[in-house]
Amino acid sequence: MREGADASAAEVERFVREYSAKPLVRLVICGSVDDGKSTLIGRLLHESKALLDDQRAALEADSRALGTRGGDLDFALVTDGLTAEREQGITIDVAYRHFTTAARAFILADAPGHEQYTRNMVTGASTADLAVVLVDARKGVLTQTRRHTYLLSLLGVRRVVLAVNKMDLVAYSREAFQRIETDYREFCAKLDVADVTCVPIAAVHGDNVVARSAAMPWYSGQAMLACLDAAPTGADLRAQPFRLPVQRIIRPNQDFRGVAGMIAGGAVCVGDEVTVMPSARQSRVAAIFVGDRPVGGASAGQSVTLTLADELDVGRGDVLADPGAPPATADQFQATVVWMQDRPLLPGRTYLMKLGTQTAMATVAPLKYKVNVNTLEHVAARQLDLNEIGVCDLELSRPVVFEPYSVSRELGGFILIDRLTNDTVGAGLLHFALRRSQNVRWQRFDVDKRARAALKGQKPCVVWFTGLSGAGKSTIANLVEMRLHALGCHTYVLDGDNVRHGLNKDLGFTEADRVENIRRVAELSRLLVDAGLIVLVAFISPFRAERRMARELVEPGEFFEVFVDAPLQVAEARDPKGLYKKARAGELKNFTGIDSPYERPEQPELHIDTMTAAPVQAAELILERLRTAGVIPPG
């Protein structure tokens, strides 16, 4: 009994050692339900014993109730998780599953294949070391196969196993398989896919999935699982120069100041010199901890805490690096952006950008082109819709430490976050810094805003009138300017219609053009404030995001948002320019309030209800507000 227990304990120890030493490989499977993808995944889980008895029992029950295989096990049902998806018979989101082979532990990202799910494909591929692309042997290399492969190469997944499924339906034909293999390799030659292995399978029956199939004696390669076990998983990050994006500083007491983060590239040893980017100050590594354990060195992929020999100012967002090969910093880039939400990406709009542990504001410059993901053609575009991919320049609010995505996923891959909803709306890959970012420097002049304002004896500011067409913005702005002028103030009015006669005459009324319209006017307002003027801006400016951007261009206290509020039916009844009539007749597209939205201000400095306040009273209210704020002297 005692001996038996010992032998059993030794056996467990051996298992623990072997199992825990298996490398973790992240795999993405691309294909659609029609290609038999869910069946293949169900089969992989079943054959690698990742499917347990109760799950199998549930599968049997589901197969009888919902299955499409006449009561036989329908492996596709294993992977369809959410009720809505099961009812619709599609998978709408990335699902992650586990299975283990003799050599590796796999985490499999199951990414839906339809065109509208480019977002999910990209998400699944972003963490993958390796990909399986599935095709139907009867159909061969299709548009979607090309799209999947392009997205894989874009995201830097350079090892692909092509699974040619449903070989049973082409009589296990060698010719059919070879034709598909040749087509696919030709296509891959145009892309940056380093390594392709092709396997003929029939997932429904299990042919060539786990073991070589007798039905295809002509196939001399390995079964699919063996291919997955053997495939190289990409470049070794540990061979790169050392990079540690700082997540936080751990400071439990005066004697310990730890720099915590996950090593993104290379390795580091106690005693190594390191450079802190972007400050470029140097120090030496005094100690390294992996968790609570002191170690002599650590490498890419490990979460560590370092202490430095010198007291340097290091914080979240800094990057510790090899002083011999430090990463660059820049604030303007060319990037590829994948758009991930229903509302389009609008050039000119500002988003939050998260890159590694750094966060900055990013403004998207006009798109250079978008990519047709099916043909790989470049197409001119003014905006990006959901699931579209485009190339553009980005301007950041401050310099960030970066590397091209092709060198580092960690320092080259970023997400864009909507500043109002906080949703993740896009993902992107940095390609290179723009030269002008390094060559254009801000020139300082000795006469500044304060000096100019002092000469005029006033406090410059922006009074921003927003509201529907016909609400009375220009009328009220005119009255306010007359009053200010009479008081001896230096003013300027920017009016929506007037600016479109000159500076903005190249812009139309699409959402993208409206964003650019406001961006230019906001920049112009900032220049006029810098010149010492009181600037009155009368623009519909329907979107909160752009009004916020205009506000943030000037200093706190310099921006007064005035909401000129008139109900749509009232503005429409006034219709001083006859525009509502035209819009209702369909002669005018994208008209605010009719077929384009107006986002009401949430916290304007002043809310003017034009139903109760006449324009003269409104102007008085605004002057009163400017007096309170000290812009003009007390009355």
Added chain:
Amino acid sequence: MTHTETIATPRSGAPLPSQTHLQRLEAESIHIMREVAAECRRPVMLYSIGKDSSVMLHLARKAFFPGNLPFPLLHVDTTWKFREMIAFRDETARRDGLELIVHTNEAGLRDGINPFDHGSALYTEVMKTQALKQALDAHGFDAAFGGARRDEEKSRAKERVVSVRSQHRWDPKRQRPELWRLYNARTTAGETVRIFPLSNWTELDVWLYIHLERIPVVPLYFAKPRPVVRRAGGWIMVDDDRMRLDAGERFELRKVRFRTLGCYPLSAGIESDAETLPALIREMLTIRTSERQGRLIDHDQPSSMEQKKRDGYF
């Protein structure tokens, strides 16, 4: 895990060992916790006393070593947990010097809501789901760490590491895409996030890690003769005199252990001889049922876990 201690940088040209999959999972979980602690205003760790919570707590202590945890622990106590769980909880908090918040839905307690009279669905809604919402609101927590894993259940396979809840509800269509190691835990008014640092772990990974790192767990996971009754194909333990027997039921002494721990009337044990961790791991390798089968609440209606998540169950 000592072999990583002698590695050198490429600058000195020495070879480097690869990370094993448990080391990679550990590093990822620590990274997630540090991100959330850096970016969220007021995080909390939901501590359910089970093995996953034990692992999550162990990882958090590593993540912020040698500092203290930068967040408190929260236990939602339904008053129906196994007594051994409560003893283990209090001992853990005392030994590690943790800030532990215990919350019970007092209104539910007053109304006498219990798993016998009200059914598992209503009982779980009141004593777990509502109680959790109360505690999060009362303390103003904007982020809550949980020990859920993607391998537990079908609807969890698609769960994000950072999962957004509006008014505490989970909307599968509003979840944010997660790319690379970039997590977006930003919230607007009325939103909170749940954080699952163990998303990519499996049940086996959890047990092996407990074994390798010698992490303490509640003794209920190990087999011992316990007073039980047979119910719905599992063994329900009679943990105190509130347990009610149906007609024809009788208790008996059986050697059982529990694969998941929760409220004792709703957690079914299995017959087992695994008294030690190696024996337990050995049993796991031969066992052929998934751990959630021991949770009676998953089976009370079709797609029940997804529905519970929508309602705000963890």
